[in-house]
Amino acid sequence: MRIGVLTGGGDCPGLNAVIRAVVRKGIEVHGWEVLGFRNGWLGPLEGLAKPIGLDDVEDILARGGTILGSSRTNPYKEENGPARIKAVLAEHGVDALVAIGGEDTLGVARRLTDEGVNVVGVPKTIDNDLAATDYTFGFDTAVHIATEAIDRLRTTAESHHRALVVEVMGRHAGWIALHSGLAGGANVILVPEKPFDVRRVVELVQRRFERQYAPIIVVAEGAMPADGAEVLQTGEKDAFGHVRLGGVGTWLADEIAHRTGKESRAVVLGHVQRGGTPTAYDRVLATRFGLHAVDAVHEGDFGVMVALRGTDIVRVKLAEATAELKTVPLARYAEAEVFFG
Amino acid sequence: MRIGVLTGGGDCPGLNAVIRAVVRKGIEVHGWEVLGFRNGWLGPLEGLAKPIGLDDVEDILARGGTILGSSRTNPYKEENGPARIKAVLAEHGVDALVAIGGEDTLGVARRLTDEGVNVVGVPKTIDNDLAATDYTFGFDTAVHIATEAIDRLRTTAESHHRALVVEVMGRHAGWIALHSGLAGGANVILVPEKPFDVRRVVELVQRRFERQYAPIIVVAEGAMPADGAEVLQTGEKDAFGHVRLGGVGTWLADEIAHRTGKESRAVVLGHVQRGGTPTAYDRVLATRFGLHAVDAVHEGDFGVMVALRGTDIVRVKLAEATAELKTVPLARYAEAEVFFG
Amino acid sequence: MRIGVLTGGGDCPGLNAVIRAVVRKGIEVHGWEVLGFRNGWLGPLEGLAKPIGLDDVEDILARGGTILGSSRTNPYKEENGPARIKAVLAEHGVDALVAIGGEDTLGVARRLTDEGVNVVGVPKTIDNDLAATDYTFGFDTAVHIATEAIDRLRTTAESHHRALVVEVMGRHAGWIALHSGLAGGANVILVPEKPFDVRRVVELVQRRFERQYAPIIVVAEGAMPADGAEVLQTGEKDAFGHVRLGGVGTWLADEIAHRTGKESRAVVLGHVQRGGTPTAYDRVLATRFGLHAVDAVHEGDFGVMVALRGTDIVRVKLAEATAELKTVPLARYAEAEVFFG
Amino acid sequence: MRIGVLTGGGDCPGLNAVIRAVVRKGIEVHGWEVLGFRNGWLGPLEGLAKPIGLDDVEDILARGGTILGSSRTNPYKEENGPARIKAVLAEHGVDALVAIGGEDTLGVARRLTDEGVNVVGVPKTIDNDLAATDYTFGFDTAVHIATEAIDRLRTTAESHHRALVVEVMGRHAGWIALHSGLAGGANVILVPEKPFDVRRVVELVQRRFERQYAPIIVVAEGAMPADGAEVLQTGEKDAFGHVRLGGVGTWLADEIAHRTGKESRAVVLGHVQRGGTPTAYDRVLATRFGLHAVDAVHEGDFGVMVALRGTDIVRVKLAEATAELKTVPLARYAEAEVFFG
Incomplete structure (x- = not known):
């Protein structure tokens, strides 16, 4: 039996750990051959593939990035994309695919499943x-990095008697902001889930200053003021065609400065949050995902995605899995308000 | 209303995060007074207490240890212990206690509950x-530290063509070994859950050397050879009355050296694993535990312990909570064997 | 004998290590009393002082910030500033001052020395x-933090096929850029010392992409294009009164994107570089500075500053010490060019 | 022109950074070919060599270990060793060698120089x-790791009311103990430079306990009691043929326990100190060493070793360089005593 593996979408610490687990279990337990496809769906589309052996994954567990490369290529936007993929898989004798990726990558996986491709x-x-x-x-790695940054910023904020606004990732969900903010x-x-009242933020900032401390505000890049003020996001182009660094974070730092008369600065953590070596937590989770993906392949259970439930790895249908966004429940957010001000 | 809080048992990153959460929510949300008892159950036994305010917990979230001190004092081994505790609580007007600790500390909490003390x-x-x-x-912090150590030891093992045996914590359960070993x-x-065959270990070590790599063996301090060989544990006293550093780890390094003829060394991580600043994961978990403990107190739901189930914090009866040890299931251990050799 | 100690200017990891060393040696070796003045020169100006004992410095070695607070107050810009300081010192019976700070703080120290105040x-x-x-x-801490960030950004740059421009501190000297860039x-x-030709930068970026890698460009905030293009600096206000986040870094990322057609992003590390726990190197250096400052006080050698030469701590006249800026020699910069492209 | 490069002796963070700098400068600046010899002096002895290009060193700067492998092979203990080396170098057309290593490796380099081999x-x-x-x-990496461990151990010592003895590397010189102890x-x-009086150590430990803190004792593995008590060192075999883990550290922990009646534990950091990713400081130093070694080769200045003096890289004759051990001066050690107790 021969299986293929690919990684799609943006950088995320743990990708190599998944690949390693797939290769180790595929070869050592099942005696399969494992083919690595390059650059996400571009690999099976254009036949960019080569075998991966035990030595290739020997030293990658702790390394960021992906040894397979990645891309955002969507075969459904390419001429005859799905057909070409099926032809390539047939040509290489690939019986099943393990596709590691986000919403887009898994969306393709789901559609290919419907067309008879064996995907986990x-x-x-x-x-x-x-x-x-x-x-x-x-996620744990991103939270770890953001938390380390906040730890360091605290003394700086105090020493400079400044408000510091830390903009972290999270366009549609505030999990990184919530966890790194708590930690x-x-x-x-x-968080994006709850539009904020800038006056309330300013009150909390002022209360903090009155208590003789300097405030640190953690804001998800997708958080928005409740009054509908237009705020350019990080990565968007402004009126002059310049890519914007700092969206709601810099906007809020300005507002705080104007409304409190105190100095206020933004720090935008940006790409630092998503690269480099994964935390132990993420290495274990990624490894378990890889092992269980191989189990699904072995059992011929395709069209599924591995998932964590409690301490168990389970399988869910790809169709359901990609249907729903998990946002921060307002009750979870409310818990954190205990620490405001 | 006035509540007390105490920490018992050994050092564990996150204790201060729990205390902070209890104090913040108790004061900010409920307007309670919070009394900190010193040195575990010794505090309520001898009336060692003082109020904790917001400023006292301002800067402790990221700090290891516990601002309340700790001890292994068991009031049920002291004369009139429980009665004295009740008297002290009454004298200080303490309506409820939040007790943070392990099996022993919570065992006392359970028994005091039966005697009418309000404990969460x-x-x-x-x-x-x-x-x-x-x-x-x-736990996450311990795994993080052990994993960092293993990362570093890898290049040393390779450069010195040595087998390295890393002994980590875990007297009765192999979770730290399993997770740090995977990561x-x-x-x-x-792990302690599965007595090991030293010949099998030696085979894996030799296979590893044959593949031109150096082996790293992670062993929980409570792991034991299947043949019943007597192995002194770390912290035990040997025949000369010396406190032993390195139990099964040093024993195994010797065995490997003798049976393979290769150099082999033990590294015993010891106390480093349980001190210092907690990871972001542990800070969030500890914080949530503290918040939910206050909720239980607020609702008058005593004799319970907070617990994590999936992503939720729930409550379980203290009586059930302390009844059962959670060991590594053999199936979980078997998963990891894919990476052996 | 009684000495005072103060910290002025911006946050810098190691300040507390100096304070601790001054207090320990002053008290333990010489039996002095040590008075801590709050908030830089504001302390001796307004008599904000209190004794510091051994217990006050017990736990501060590894902590960022300064337990004394800081400010940019310049007594020479206050009415009768120097006279008031002398009066406060006399009133508190302070025989000598240890002043920890940058150019401004030490400039005041130098002028006060000329007026008869005993300062080291x-x-x-x-x-x-x-x-x-x-x-x-x-400095070592800042380089350490910037290097960790670059390590993480590398995999992200590769995965996203992007050029990443990392803006680090250094308005007038490029040391942080040089060292973190090399590391x-x-x-x-x-670096600010050598205006750059943006076409040359673009060539190097393109060469890098041609080699199938993604380029990382480290730029000191004070680096400037050679053609005199106007670039707003981080922290300056733009035409709309907004505090600018990202100066030359964002400018350069835009230029690279426009000139290469490749995606390009800026990361501005900002305040993260100057806060939090110091590296071991900085703790040792700061500690030794503190110890030797006490020696100078003990010997009555005032108007001097402690300094590192090789592995020795020496003393230099404050007048000379603050006269000259140390910039990156062009030969040192040229060494690094070996790694460009 | 063609140069060879090799690494000898034990693991040390920064080896790969030197190799990378040699390769980059050799190829990019001088247009040389660079040949990597495997496993220290074994490589040129047995002709184990292959070319290293830019791509081979692209990703190694931050990685521990050495891509060339290492060994402790001494060609002067092999039959016709030096002659065989000369023959191999001639055969491969190698004009000069860069030898990276410790006393032994450089001792061979010195002797080969005398026989006409071009070595830097x-x-x-x-x-x-x-x-x-x-x-x-x-060194900086080792100090960094030891310091992180001590930071963590502090809270554990306090929580457990124990004395903790941390044994760090340093058989003949106490630099790691001194710097990590200060930090x-x-x-x-x-330190090995000053035999210690165990009664004095016990006094300091007791003083510490009396101040209501827990003592941490940092001891270099080569430190010895002044009374001549025999202490087995880490790595030596005991009477039963077991490799000893913990020498003076475990011995001292026992002594402290017996003499004070307090609990006392040893932590032996061991191999963790010498592997893994180097600190930024070490990466910069190693890189500069590599660059300057190439300069020496380019100028035909052989029989020398690169060295750091202040902030400059200089060259010293190999003959002088390996003559003298640099131990901790007693005055430097005395400085640190301010912090004892």
């Missing part, structure tokens, strides 16, 4: 915003 | 061996 | 741009 | 005990 999905979203799984790998002891946390 | 427990075991909860705080890419993992 | 200076500049000393504490394996490093 | 040395000693250079790479705020530091 492994979910990857650094934002942790997938309803079907308790956690996804990469870093943020004095305000803002 | 927060579980603390760095070994993660409590059946009632998916995870306990401190660090260990070539053999040994 | 301890240099503090995170930018390492003081000619009189080989290194200053805080992180940057593909281009730009 | 790069010093490598994690113990920092080479008189000819201010610092060697690997970690150790309460006693013991």
